[in-house]
Amino acid sequence: MNLMDLAKEIGAERCQKMPPEMLSYYPIPQERKRELCSLEMIDRLQARFNIFKEYYPIVREYWQALEQDPLRKAYVDAASLFMRDSAFNQCTAIPVPAPDGTPAGDLLQLFIHVPSVEDAYEHYRARGFSHEETLSFLDSYYQNVSDTHKNLVGRPALVYDYFRWLCNYTKARIFSCHGLKFAMRRNKQIYVLKNKNNGELRILATPQRLHKSGRILGSAGYREEEGAVDATFEETEDAYLGFAVKSHLFSTNKERFSKEDWELVLDMRDDCIGVHIPTGADLSPEEVALAFKGAKEMVARHFPERKARFFTCTSWIISPDLEKVLKPGSRILSFGECFLRYPVLCNGKGLLPCVFPVDFEKDLDELPENTSLQRAVKKLYGEGESILNYGGIIEF
DSSP, X not given: OOHXXXXXXXXXXXXXXXXXXXXXXXXXXXXXXXXXXXXXXXXXXXXHHOOSGGGHHHHHHHHHHHHTOHHXXXXXXXXXXXXHHSOHHHHTTOOBOOOOSSHHHHTHHHHHHGGGHHHHHHHHHHTTOOHHHHHHHHHHHHHHHHHIIIIIISSSOOOHHHHHHHXXXXXXXXEEETTEEEEEEEOOSEEEEEETTTOOEEEEEOSEEXXXXXXXXXXXXXXXXXXOEEEOXXXXXXXXXXXXXXXXXXXXXXXXXXXTTEEEEEOTTOEEEEEEOOTTOOOOHHHHHHHHHHHHHHHHHHOTTOOOOEEEEEEXXXXXXXXXXXXXXXXXXXXXXXXXXXXXXXXXXXXXXXXXXXXXXXXXXXXXXXXXXXXXXHHHHHTTOOOOOEEEEEEO
C-alpha cells in the first residue's frame, strides 16, 4: 500500500490533488520518527505556548484514540513530515478526511499541523516578531478548533477550510495588525494596469468565461451561457488587450491600453498582501486606516524580501451586493469602498455561516430571524438572489 492508497482507505478527500512529492513520505524513515506527533509533544506545546487552552484534555484524549487506529496514524505521520518540509502551496494541497464524529477522526487534521508548531514559533521569532506577538499568532490553532466547535459542527473538531487556513501560521506567513490579518500571497486572479499620467488603476480579467452581465459565469444566479464571452489577456509590443472592470463588473468587450499611457503593475505570481477580516473586527475608518498603515510598516520590517505593491482581499464582506441588505453609512459598506473591486467565481454561500452560525445548512425557512441582518439576508435569498464574494485591491 502506498500513501495514495492509504489516503483513500481512510477517506481523505481531494486525493487527486496530492502533491507527487508526498508519496515518498511513506513508509516513514526510521531516522525521522522522533519528529512525529506524540503525547509528549502535545504536552510540551501546551506547557510552552498554552496552545490548546481548555481543549488540552480533549486533544490528549483524541490523540490517544488516533494512536489506536494504525491507518489513520500512519497517514498523519507521513502528512505531518511532508508539511514540515514543504512550502505553503504544497501544504494546502494535502488531502485530509473530513471530521467524522469520532475521537480518532475529529482532530486528525490538527494533528498533521502539530509537529510544525515549534518550527512556526522559531520562524516568526527569526523574522523579528516578539515572543508575545508570536504566541498571539499560535492562538489560531486553538481558535480554529473553537470556531469549528461553536460555529460549524457543534463539537471539538477541525474542518478542511480551517486546516488550509492554519497553513498560513504553520508557515509563518501571516500577522495581525489593528484587528485585521495580513498574509503573504502571490497574485493569481487579475492583471492591473496603471495610467502613467494620472495614476488611474484598471483591473483586467485573467482567462475565464464571463457571464453577459460581467459576472463570472458559473456564479450563483449567473449560469446561463447565452451571451457569455471568453475573457483573454494579451500583451503586444505596444499595448495590453483585455477585459477591464467598469462599475464593479467586467466589460464583455475587449479593450486596448497603449503602453505609451499604461504600465502593468500587477502580473501573475507577483507578491501581494492578502487581507482577512476576523469576526468582530473594528471596521471604523480610523481603525482600518491604522491597520493598513501599520501593515505596510510590518511587511517592510518582517518580510523585506516581499516586493508587494497591493493589498488584496476576496470576501463577501467587500461585496457591493451588500448594499441590498445594509443601510447607507454601514461600516462594512465603508470598508468595502476602500477597495477597487472585481467579480470572482462564487456560489453565494460565503456569508451564510457568518450570519447564521451553525444553522446555515438548514432549509431557508428554518433559518433564524433574530437580527435585522438575518431577516434581510433571509428575505434576499428567499427571492432567489445572493450576496456574491468580490475581489478587491488597494495600492500601497
